[in-house]
Amino acid sequence: MILPRKFYARDTTTVAKELLGKELRCGSCSGRIVETEAYYGLGDPGSHAFNGPTPRSKVMWEKPGTVYTYFCYGAHWLLNLVTEAHGKPGAVLIRALEPLHGEGVMRRRRGSAQLCNGPAKLTQAMGITGKQGGSDATKGPITIHGAPPVRGIGSSGRVGLSKGGDRQLRFFIKGSAFLSK
DNA sequence: GCCTCGATTGACT
DNA sequence: GTCAATCGAGGCA
Numbered sequence: 001m002i003l004p005r006k007f008y009a010r011d012t013t014t015v016a017k018e019l020l021g022k023e024l025r026c027g028s029c030s031g032r033i034v035e036t037e038a039y040y041g042l043g044d045p046g047s048h049a050f051n052g053p054t055p056r057s058k059v060m061w062e063k064p065g066t067v068y069t070y071f072c073y074g075a076h077w078l079l080n081l082v083t084e085a086h087g088k089p090g091a092v093l094i095r096a097l098e099p100l101h102g103e104g105v106m107r108r109r110r111g112s113a114q115l116c117n118g119p120a121k122l123t124q125a126m127g128i129t130g131k132q133g134g135s136d137a138t139k140g141p142i143t144i145h146g147a148p149p150v151r152g153i154g155s156s157g158r159v160g161l162s163k164g165g166d167r168q169l170r171f172f173i174k175g176s177a178f179l180s181k
Numbered sequence: 182g183c184c185t186c187g188a189t190t191g192a193c194t
Numbered sequence: 195g196t197c198a199a200t201c202g203a204g205g206c207a
Contacts, residue, residue: 037188046188048203056203074200076189093188112191120189160188 003144008064008137012038012083012090017171019081019092021150026126026142029105031097031116033144034176037158038169039080041089046164049089059134060089067142069123069133076120077129081137081144095119095159095170097126098178118180 003022008015016038024031041049041060048057048070059068060082068080068091084090097116099106106115106125116122123129128142137144152174158165159180172179 039188048188051204054204070188071202072187073189074187074202076200078188080188095188118189158188162187165188 001146002138003065003146005063005065005138008081008083009085010083012040012092013169015081015083016092016169017153018149019094019144020153020171020173021147023100023145023147024094024097024126024142025145026128026132027102029102029126030100030145031122031126032100032147033094033096034098034178035094035096035170035172035180037093037095037171039091039093044164044167046158046161046167047089047091049091053089057089060091061087062134065137067132067135067137069128069130071130072120077123078119079123079126079128079142093119094122096172096176096178096180097122098176099125117178 016036019033019036022033039047049060063086066082070078079094080091082091099115110125115125154172154174155168156170158170
């Protein structure tokens with residue numbers, strides 16, 4: 001079943017941990033979430049919301065469950081899900097997926113066997129671009145479906161940030177073969 | 182309006 | 195291991 005909006009309306013770290021193992025669907029493709037990162041708004045120098053809302057980052061103040069796609073380095077889309085209460089900034093970055101359905105389509109889109117082991121790779125494999133930005137993960141076209149809780153959650157410092165990378169806000173399923181490198 | 186830099190990737194040495 | 199690609203957002207004049 002599709003996760004209800006109240007799932008997202010909680011502490012960003014809690015949502016990031018509980019998203020592990022859940023199923024992300026987009027069109028005919030789907031995958032299991034195996035790696036996430038939490039981004040707060042205020043007090044988090046690594047977050048786009050750090051300096052208050054801007055035309056791009058204001059989505060983080062939107063209602064929980066909103067899809068936030070971010071274009072980076074001229075060629076890469078990153079997928080986030082808005083968390084916390086409406087009007088409070090927060091988001092979870094999806095960093096890696098384990099392919100479940102539509103693997104052939106993903107492979108064709110990616111042109112590589114490395115399907116979803118990185119934040120920009122998984123958006124390309126799932127066909128996600130800025131078009132899906134601002135849509136609602138409780139309605140589609142991108143949806144998150146419930147799954148049994150996973151055991152063996154690990155955490156570490158965040159990756160790829162010039163600021164704020166020292167905080168333990170990255171979470172992943174221990175031992176998964178589909179984590180980002 | 183102009184300039185700098187980024188929640189990355191993939192190709193090349 | 196090192197480095198360039200590539201373009202929009204955000205900061206500043």
